[in-house]
Amino acid sequence: DSTFNSEFRANMGSPRGPETLRFIRRWMAVCVAVMAFSSVLEACRFGYGGLSLYSKFVFVRYCVFLVCSSVFFTLVKLSLDKVKHLRDLVAEPAPNAQFWNDATREYLATCRTIDRMWRSTGYSTSVSVLLAFDSIFAAIFGAIGCAEVVVSGRITSLRPWCWAFKQLAIVCTILYFIASIHSMSSSARNAKRSLLYVARQHLGRMKPWCLHEHFAFLHCVEGVPCGVEVAILPVLTMEFIAPMVKVAFGVAPVL
Numbered sequence: 001d002s003t004f005n006s007e008f009r010a011n012m013g014s015p016r017g018p019e020t021l022r023f024i025r026r027w028m029a030v031c032v033a034v035m036a037f038s039s040v041l042e043a044c045r046f047g048y049g050g051l052s053l054y055s056k057f058v059f060v061r062y063c064v065f066l067v068c069s070s071v072f073f074t075l076v077k078l079s080l081d082k083v084k085h086l087r088d089l090v091a092e093p094a095p096n097a098q099f100w101n102d103a104t105r106e107y108l109a110t111c112r113t114i115d116r117m118w119r120s121t122g123y124s125t126s127v128s129v130l131l132a133f134d135s136i137f138a139a140i141f142g143a144i145g146c147a148e149v150v151v152s153g154r155i156t157s158l159r160p161w162c163w164a165f166k167q168l169a170i171v172c173t174i175l176y177f178i179a180s181i182h183s184m185s186s187s188a189r190n191a192k193r194s195l196l197y198v199a200r201q202h203l204g205r206m207k208p209w210c211l212h213e214h215f216a217f218l219h220c221v222e223g224v225p226c227g228v229e230v231a232i233l234p235v236l237t238m239e240f241i242a243p244m245v246k247v248a249f250g251v252a253p254v255l
Contacts, residue, residue: 003116007078016081023077024070031069035062038166072127075117076177082110083184083226087195090217093202093210100213104220107195111226114181118228127178128231131171138167175241182227182237196221 011020086106093099118124141164148156155161187194199218206214227235234240 003113004075004078004121007082007113007117008074011078011081014081016084020074020077020081024073027073028066028070031066034166034170035065068126068130071123072174072177075123076181078117079114079181079228080184082113083181083195086110087184087193087198090195090199095207095210097210097213100210100217104213104217107217107220107226108224111224114226114228124228124230127174128233131174131230134167134171138164138171141167175236178228178230179236179238179241182225182235185226186221187238195226 011017086103089106090103093103141160145155145157145160145164148160183189183192184194186196188197190197196218199214199221202214225235225237227237229235
C-alpha cells in the first residue's frame with residue numbers, strides 16, 4: 001500500500017528510524033524463539049521425516065508467520081511513532097492559537113493515516129481472522145488437557161497445555177500491541193504520558209487567546225479515537241480488551 005510505503009520511508013529517514021529497526025528486530029527475535037519452541041513440540045510429537053509433506057507444511061507455515069509478524073510489528077511501530085511525534089510537539093506548544101489549530105488538523109490526519117494503514121488495506125481484517133483461529137485452537141487444546149485430567153485424575157501430558165498457552169499468548173500479545181496505539185493517544189494513566197495527558201498538563205497555563213483552540217484540541221482527541229478497528233469492532237482499547245483476556249484465560253479450557 002502506498003500509505004504504508006510512504007510512512008515507512010519517512011520513518012526510516014527520521015531520527016526514529018534506528019529505534020524502529022531495533023523494535024522490529026527485537027520482536028522478530030521473540031517470534032523466532034516461539035517458532036523454535038513450537039518446532040521442538042512438533043518434533044517430539046510427529047518428527048520431521050526428511051522432506052515429508054508435513055515438514056514442507058511446517059516450513060511454509062513458519063515463513064508465512066515470519067512475514068506476517070514483520071508487517072504487524074512494523075505497522076505497530078509506525079502507528080505509535082505517528083502519535084509520539086504529535087505528543088512531542090504538544091509537550092512544548094507555541095503561545096498562539098494557530099499552533100493548536102495545526103495540532104488538531106495533524107491529529108485528525110494521523111487518525112486517517114493509521115486507519116488507512118490498518119483497516120483500508122484489509123490488514124486488520126486478516127488480524128481478526130488470525131485471532132479467531134488462535135482462540136479456537138487455544139480452546140481445543142485446553143479442552144484436551146482438561147479431558148485428560150478428568151479421565152486420569154492427573155496431568156498426563158504437558159503438550160496440550162503448552163499449545164493452549166502459546167495460542168493465548170499470541171492472542172494477548174496482538175491485542176496488547178493494537179490497543180497500545182489508542183493508549184498512546186488517549187490513556188489517562190500518568191505513567192503512559194499519552195498525547196491527551198500531555199495536552200491536559202497545559203490547562204491553567206494557556207494564554208487567554210489560546211484557550212478556545214486548546215479546548216477544541218482536547219475535545220477532538222477525546223471524541224475522535226485514534227487506533228485500530230478490527231472487523232466489526234470499534235477501535236480497540238485497553239479497557240475493551242482487558243475483560244476479553246480474563247475471559248479467554250478463564251473460559252477457553254471449559255469450552
